[in-house]
Amino acid sequence: MARIFKEDGVDRTARAPGVGDVAVISGHRVGEPERTGEILEVLGEPGHLHYRVRWDDGHQSLFHPGSDATIRHSTHRASPKAKR
Amino acid sequence: MTTRTAPESLVQQLERASIAYELIGHPRTTSAADEARTLGLDLHEVAKTVVLVTPDGFVRAVLPASERVDLRKVRTVLDNRDVQLATEEVLAGAYPDFELGAVPPLSGAGGDRILVDRSLCENEWVVLEAGTHEQSLRLRTTDLVELSGAQLADLSQD
8 A cells, every 4th residue: 555645744754746756636516526646756855845747647747745745655666757 | 849837926926825626738738628628638627718808897708618707697707798809919918928829817917806607616626728729727726716815706608
């Protein structure tokens, strides 16, 4: 089972999000599916991290997570290529 | 050729708000409809911002890419008959941080009144020009309304 890392720092014992992990945005409305995407690149500084993400629908974007976003660690995470 | 990205003032406002958002790069587009096609989105998922001039200042009206602003409705909402579309010269002077025709409903000159077409709230997320014709901003519609202090109204032509 994947661990969930809260970007807002709730789980500070978890390792930082990295390439290959999965960004998860939960739906705010009943029936709204969560959106997930693979992290391709980690950008920014600790506390202001953002990510280049390939979403399930195929599009890529620079994703800046809010307080409701979570990172699901991949069990087969790619080798780190994060830019810091 | 360098891709123009969202202005720092816009990014800072989004960062301060601690909301989830995406910046989506794409080939240069010159209309919201073109932007929707380029991103593979339906027209109702993409919004355009129309800048209006009133005696009380600028008003930014946000409506789906598929719709046209109804100035009569806007005049009713604002309770002011003197509402006109901003000219390119006015836009260039008032919003130097943004490319012409890519003014977002956030950031820029403070004090603008923001109106959001109610139909946009049918979608959880909305995509907008991020102040440039080469990058789009995606955020929750509720966050857009809250962050911009927008008033919801029916702004589209019937």
